[in-house]
Amino acid sequence: MSILSIRNLKVDYATQDGTVQAVDGVSLDVAEGQHLGLIGESGCGKTTLLKAIVQVLPRNGRIVGGEIIFKGADLLKMSRAEMRQLRWREIATIPQASMDSLNPVQRVGKQLTKLLRVRGGYDKRSAKRRAVDLFDLVGLDSERLSHYPHEFSGGMKQRAVIAMALALEPSLLIADEPVTALDVIVQHQILEVLRRLEEELNLTVMLITHDISVVAQVCDSVAVMYAGRIVEQAAAEPFFASPAHPYSLGLQQAFPNLARPRDELVSIEGYPPDLREPPTGCRFAERCPFVQDACHSDDPQLQQVGVGRYAACLRSGEMDALRQQAEDPALWQRVEVAQNSPPTLNPSPKMREGLFLPPVEEPASHAPLASSCRKELGDEGEKPLLELRDVSKRFKVGGGLAGLLRGDKEQTVYAVNNISFRLRRGESLGLAGESGCGKSTTGKLLVKLLDASDGEIDFDGQDLMTMDGENLLGFRRRAQLMFQNPFEALNPRFTLYRSLTEPLIIHGWTDDDERLERVVETLDRVNLRPAEVFLDKYPHQLSGGQLQRVVLARALVLQPDFLVADEPVSMLDVSVRAGILNTTRRLASELGLATVYISHDLSLLQYTCDRIAIMYLGEIVEIGPSQQIISNPQHPYTQALIAAVPVPDPTIENPPLRIREGVPRPTEQFIGCPFSQRCPEAMQACLDIRPPQVRDEDGRITLCHLYGEHSASPKLTSDTPIQVG
């Protein structure tokens, strides 16, 4: 029996440029006890659907049709007061970025008991008891009730928010991206909490996310949304085993998967249609590799395609064959074109045609990543391009006049601590770790945006510290950086042409024609074609994926030898991530570029890197070839990180984690191992003696006592379950 049933729901947003049909005829049933995952890329109407259910649409949003039946009553016919009674008590929501929704000037326990007393009718004492129970339920120490939100870590806040959502025992919980901004370990633990709650409380959950691996881990059924419609609905296992809609196929293959590494990821090129004037045919037709003529004219309806499976595709009958073809990333490959905004060069009809070119083949098989980069550290024959020896970076915080007045002592933050590694030409290295582990600082040190406090960084035999004048300019030509947020990485006041020529001008290219040629060539390389269309656009006219390609182009325009990519795709939609990664990886191997990828996402690093270095509190705790690190991690921290990555496959369940969440602030230098506080394997020696660098036959170096001479030291921790806080 379904607890929530949505029938043909339509939601419009009135905007200055017309009416956007954000949700267009969605029908959906959620059964009691069901855990439904709603997935899709941003802007496809997921959040609007949620807001429509609890009727908290923004002012310009309007429900124009359909019904929402909750437990037999139509929510749309309810008065405001009735609806108010329903929210939280019957339908609880965890909105996006809800961690920030805690009141910063009130103790968390107070906020919880207030809710219980005002909305739940508890008296003072029972509210307190209930609050303790709730904290217990989400794995928080009840002492934490008397703390303020700023004393909580991100994961703890999220737990507290979940506790609040569950406080009044709702029958339906709707969570909007509950783990999106969290570190992988915290994410894992929150998902575990959700999973446990589903079982213990028999909750009905609707989980909205763009991350299909999250859905695989906590949901038993899946609905895929695209351009305001549900395009597929199925139980989780068959869905992940054999998706029945091309869009789901693409999404699934766009995700790097630690368990099943792929040579090339699929990228769904293009953008969702403009919902002010939705296309008459299938909405996915523009981006679909299996598109036929009929798709542009006939609008497919959601039809049953199997037991409990629905899909909206004209070719759903041939899905088995299509699924086979979809394995080939080249099929999905298209050229990035400037769609939404017409080119400003007064395009001739011919050029307009040029906008919709047939797919240009991107060489999909780049398999032989220059053989040199597969060589390992042990091989000392070749001179490294980059060598770090005992590099440290310290920051001073809290000092100065203001600190003196507040009584704050000056503290030293050890952001990077004695790291050493080498990078060969053409090799790619991944830096991974939780936020606050010093990976971004390392990236800045590598391109001399910051200077190291100690140690040496040699770039092609020259010390970065002493570099100046001509040498420095030479280094600036050869080392480039790619940024996390493409929306900030380009000067909003420059046309793309200007942005891309700037580096050339700085490096003394005086000839206009040569510059233009190089810029066009580079844009072409990063698959922005026809390049000319992009030249006089401003950054705000492009989509995130296109922008990130421009950022890559700017990094490559000087034809550098070395590229640092700091979280290159974390701000982008899943569907375009793979495209950027593929292009970056292909170009790096074509141009013989040494690359350092910085990311918290190990599956991404496994996909792009020859070697991976795991950082913790400013130290590299393990470094070695990607495959070995992923398949056989040695350091307990690496093991935890890998175990925490959700796998987009419901048949593989993540093992429970044995480490605490939250990275301590690196304000002290440890005598022993920095990880000893959180390590499940911690031994006496870990507290007192610096861990040794243990090197194995693969060339992997692990910084851990488990593999050194003190491996027999007595163990510290007992195996009590971990409680946070």
Added chain:
Amino acid sequence: MQQEAMVRGELRGKEKVQFRQGSALRQLWEANLEVFQRDKLALLGLFIFVFFTLVAVFAPVIAPNDPLTPQKNANGDWIKDAEPFWMAEPGEDEAEGYVNNFLLGTTNIGRDIFSQLVYGSRAALLVGFSAAIAVAVIGTVVGLLAGYYGGRIDTLLMRAADVAFGIPFIPFIIVISAFFDPSIWNVVLAMAALLWRDSSRVIRSQVLVIKEQSFVSAAKVSGASELRIIFVYIAPSILPLSFLYGTLAIAWAILTEASVSFLGFSDPETISWGYMLQDAFNSLALSREAYYWIVPPGLCIMLTVMAGFFIGRGYEEVLFPRLRRM
């Protein structure tokens, strides 16, 4: 593919021309043009400025009489408090022995009000523009240096701004007027000495935001020098703020000059709209309901001040592409 090549070949010729001309100056010109194409109020503001500038430049041609010399009738007496010819009763002027051709009448000592109004635009625009330039330039440079370099330079400049904030404005001008001869330059000097405080603060904070954005790091990584970063990357982004504070300063300066003149600390030899108001006030024009004397200078002050705000607003909208609706 063939088609693509064709398309591109055709394009290349076209767009080369286009980008040759894409110099910084041209961009600035186009941006300026855009301000007035998009925003009709800004265009109105510009018209007002252009109008008053023309009036100021051609004042001797436009003004029928000298603004300071009392007009005399046939007997050699001052033509006091003549009403504008379109208000005066017919025949009155002939009885008094003169021909009433005064568009806005005369003052209590027989000066031609219309001529004063025309000459007054000179003072207003002189004060307005020089103060605006001083405020925009000083504020921008101070803000850029303090924001970009930080540390000691920042502390030094911002404490100086604190001092400037501590000095009350009008009394400061009065003190200056006491030291120097009364002149409209006192107002310009005082504005330049004090009013950079607001613009530099705001610009500094904006610089702090911009310099942390990754496009600035990107410039650094590709080898741009500090000067290039400041002037090519950061300065254009804060230029609209400079313009904004500049146009506001025009308004402020004209208002201040009027206030100072009204308080009687201005040069009696220079006619300004504020001086005219003071003159009218002192000679009890209000009680005589001589609105022809009071309203025109008031209206002129209002118009120029408004024009400043209109243009400032237009700049704000156009020079921040992100604020634009797409």
